[in-house]
Amino acid sequence: MYSLYSTSHENPVSDKIYRREFPCDLFKMKLNIATDETKKFALETERDAHLLAADMAYNEKFDKNTSITDKKIKCLSFDLQQCLPTPALQSSVAFYKRQLWTFNLTIHDNGTGMSTHHVWHEGISGRGANQIASCLFLYLKELPEEVSEVILYSDTCGGQNKNTHVAAMFTYLLSVKPSIKLINLWYLVIHIWRWTWTMQL
Template sequence: MVCKGCFLTALGEIKCFIELAVQNKLSSSDSGIPVADNKGREPPKHKLSESVRDDVKKHIQSFPEYESHYSRKTKTKKYLPSHLNHTKMYEIYKTGSAIPRFSAKDMGKNKTVLEEHQTSAEDEYEKKREEKDKAKVNPSYKVFSFDLQQCLPFPYLNTSVSFYKRQLRVFNLTSHDCATKEVKCFMWHEGIANRGANNIASCLVKLTDNLPRDVKHAVFYSDTCPGKNLNSHVAVMFSCALQRITILQYIGHEFMVPGHTHLECDYDHSAIERQRKKTPVEIAHPRD
């Protein structure tokens, strides 16, 4: 005989569990070994059948898949079109069928690293602001931001039929003059070329070749995507531009801190997206 409270505490069990165990033992055979219960022997009532699960998988796989906006050498992950979401996919399914975050503990461990990261990001933003102010008063000084917009699907249709079609992907590299706010868009589709480092460098060649004749100092800001910006192709292109354009004395390429890459051309991309959604006619061709 032992104290019930001490017994429950020592085993870390509750009163109901012990009572059920005793009841099973008393109702079992003469051996004193409790009979096995029937829990977990039958599938849950809410579990979907294999046929329904297969239908759902086929429905998901029926949508076209695309590579990431940020290209990598090893491309394993595929993504759905940007205009799709779970709600739309479920609505389409119903019409055709019957049926990285960090914890507070982690942040505490990496508080110093986080503070250094935020300080570096703010320093880079401050440096860009100083460069912009200098460009506004000095015509021989230019500061640009450039970035590749997320792929634009063509034709741009709002019907559910278009969700199942392989659409043409159109690329748009946007450059933004931080002093004059002049915007230039370099557009091409996947039938013409890809969106790798050479393609980005080709657009920047056109941008540097059309700089005003009195520009002696040019600085370019971008994110750190290695497939497009942070690579030897773009670096060599800027080096060649310095040799080709004799009046240019300096070309700088600054990279924003990962996770803090908000640039002026992001506003231009937002404006394009807003206008595209408000367009009263269907966009059936890149020229539209």
């Protein structure tokens, strides 16, 4: 599967990332070809544990209700949308031509239901950790001064969200925006992870 994927994409992710990002499909394929009942049972147990972890992670978003009533807490979710071809044409000839990719990082305020979109194209910049950190920084530094705690949810994409660039940005943000005292970043895919930044007084 990875071989077929890598030959059909211009910039394929590594084998490691591919295997990490498609665990549900992997379980399904392994179960379809499993003939030994003991191995099949082990796969089903592992799959169920994976699905339970995903459900638990989703249900951890209890901070949404808190942020609705407490204006000192801001609960946000962010994700990079699938790349958008520009222009978006239906012509098959245009589809196979080299198109300009447009990126959109959406930051959703779970308390108010409002979303902010940071949009740029590949002629301006890429879609890596620095770009994600920059968008988050621009958004967070404009939060009202009454906000002292920020809770964020994202997936575990290492190239964009779960990396030292984003971590360093949060550390820097605490120094330039002293009204924010605590930042929690929750990762909701595969396992429940949490990183915390706090201003040392």
